[in-house]
Amino acid sequence: MRNQYLKNVATLRLKSDQCMGCGKCIEVCPHNVFLMEDKRSVIVDKDRCMECGACVKNCPFNAIEVKPGVGCAYAIIMGWLTGKEPSCDCSDSRSGNCC
Amino acid sequence: MLVQDKFKKRHYIRGGTSVVQISARELKTIQTSTQLTFSDILGSWKARWGINRMNFKVEPGLYRVGNPSNSSRVLVTANYKMSFDSLRKELNGLDVWILVLDTKGINVWCAAGKGTFGTRELLNRIAIVQLEKVVSHKALILPQLGAPGISAHEVAKFSGFKVIYGPVKAKDVKAFINSGMKATAEMRRVKDSAYDRLVLTPVELVSSFKLSLMIFGVLFLLNLLGLGPFGFVDFYAYMGAVLVGCVLTPVLLPWIPGRAFAWKGWLVGFIWAVLVNVLNGWTTAPQYSGLRALGYLLILPAVAAFFAMNFTGSSTFTSFSGVLKEMRIAVPALIISIFLGIILILSNSFIKL
Numbered sequence: 001m002r003n004q005y006l007k008n009v010a011t012l013r014l015k016s017d018q019c020m021g022c023g024k025c026i027e028v029c030p031h032n033v034f035l036m037e038d039k040r041s042v043i044v045d046k047d048r049c050m051e052c053g054a055c056v057k058n059c060p061f062n063a064i065e066v067k068p069g070v071g072c073a074y075a076i077i078m079g080w081l082t083g084k085e086p087s088c089d090c091s092d093s094r095s096g097n098c099c
Numbered sequence: 100m101l102v103q104d105k106f107k108k109r110h111y112i113r114g115g116t117s118v119v120q121i122s123a124r125e126l127k128t129i130q131t132s133t134q135l136t137f138s139d140i141l142g143s144w145k146a147r148w149g150i151n152r153m154n155f156k157v158e159p160g161l162y163r164v165g166n167p168s169n170s171s172r173v174l175v176t177a178n179y180k181m182s183f184d185s186l187r188k189e190l191n192g193l194d195v196w197i198l199v200l201d202t203k204g205i206n207v208w209c210a211a212g213k214g215t216f217g218t219r220e221l222l223n224r225i226a227i228v229q230l231e232k233v234v235s236h237k238a239l240i241l242p243q244l245g246a247p248g249i250s251a252h253e254v255a256k257f258s259g260f261k262v263i264y265g266p267v268k269a270k271d272v273k274a275f276i277n278s279g280m281k282a283t284a285e286m287r288r289v290k291d292s293a294y295d296r297l298v299l300t301p302v303e304l305v306s307s308f309k310l311s312l313m314i315f316g317v318l319f320l321l322n323l324l325g326l327g328p329f330g331f332v333d334f335y336a337y338m339g340a341v342l343v344g345c346v347l348t349p350v351l352l353p354w355i356p357g358r359a360f361a362w363k364g365w366l367v368g369f370i371w372a373v374l375v376n377v378l379n380g381w382t383t384a385p386q387y388s389g390l391r392a393l394g395y396l397l398i399l400p401a402v403a404a405f406f407a408m409n410f411t412g413s414s415t416f417t418s419f420s421g422v423l424k425e426m427r428i429a430v431p432a433l434i435i436s437i438f439l440g441i442i443l444i445l446s447n448s449f450i451k452l
Contacts, residue, residue: 002353003414004416005358005418006358009424010420011420024251027264027287028243028246028264030288030289031289032284032287032288048416051418051419052211054211054243054246054247057246057249057250058246058250058251067419068419069418069419070412071416071421071422072412072422073360073408073409073411073412073425073426074409074412075412076419076423076426077426077430086419087213
């Protein structure tokens with residue numbers, strides 16, 4: 001059974017006029033968000049996006065935008081408490097999966 | 100296990116009649132094997148339980164698997180020992196290089212998110228190990244999950260090395276290499292099985308202990324002051340809620356209705372709270388107070404919801420925007436629920452006094 005997270009929240013945007021169809025985003029996306037259609041990449045299911053930012057970093061034409069961030073409640077709580085951007089820096093205090 | 104191999108190269112630069120000799124930095128590579136020892140496996144098991152986890156590292160640098168030559172493939176990984184071990188154990192029979200980046204002992208995916216498994220570290224490491232002197236080709240195989248930290252086109256621009264993204268899982272690396280660097284769609288997707296989630300739950304449980312001990316301390320003090328007769332029922336009711344949030348909900352994740360983690364944890368926690376009440380004679384025993392029952396119904400599901408929500412950090416598919424949206428509703432609701440529950444249970448014990 002496939003896990004599904006909240007709908008209509010991902011900040012992913014694809015500017016298809018800048019896409020040259022290199023397919024790098026399809027290669028790096030861990031959740032099959034993109035698909036090649038008529039030699040251009042299209043977003044097939046935005047709700048699968050976890051905002052990891054792999055596509056943005058590897059798009060040579062800057063055609064993709066996303067606000068990358070950690071999908072981690074603990075990091076967000078620590079961000080609220082310390083007034084900093086939430087980050088995966090829980091290494092010292094806690095040993096969550098990620099950090 | 101590690102045999103160090105050092106050899107020196109010298110460059111001769113001819114200028115006029117004199118010969119200027121410059122001694123170059125030595126090339127250092129480290130031999131490793133594809134066999135994991137008992138202590139490697141024990142180390143992984145300990146890390147899963149949060150023991151010595153932040154110090155489970157290998158030295159960054161260039162490692163030899165088998166007997167690689169200057170045309171052998173170069174695989175890149177993180178210096179978290181569990182990452183390094185899970186890669187090398189899949190390379191049996193191959194002659195390859197492993198380039199280990201300094202990710203401060205963090206796994207590939209998380210380090211990529213933080214940027215320590217990143218373009219800059221990769222470029223630095225290539226320079227430090229003098230990779231261009233070791234291999235004659237210009238290709239690197241990176242784990243696909245390293246992509247959030249790496250700009251393949253920038254690596255190519257600054258180092259000349261072409262980044263090839265391999266499969267998500269190390270177990271597919273051999274098939275990937277043998278098929279001429281072709282990953283199937285299946286190899287490219289992050290899978291998330293109940294077992295994958297189960298192995299992550301011990302660390303969640305261990306990290307919940309600190310908070311639990313603080314709560315027990317407060318309850319103990321209340322007992323001492325005669326304010327609350329907290330006993331065994333409260334203990335197992337609470338521990339059950341922690342287990343629901345840290346283990347049961349994560350493992351059963353896709354089968355629990357709804358999408359938000361806090362909601363899923365709340366739902367299973369609610370079932371647990373009803374169970375605790377029924378076991379203690381709610382509705383059958385008249386001495387079991389409705390205030391206490393209601394208090395459990397307010398507190399236990401909220402505790403489970405909190406720990407389930409924290410599992411977002413261990414999941415493979417939650418986005419920052421999603422978790423933020425969930426928390427904006429969940430966090431105030433959980434605080435109010437727990438606060439009201441505590442008032443009910445305390446006032447219940449006052450009435451009894």
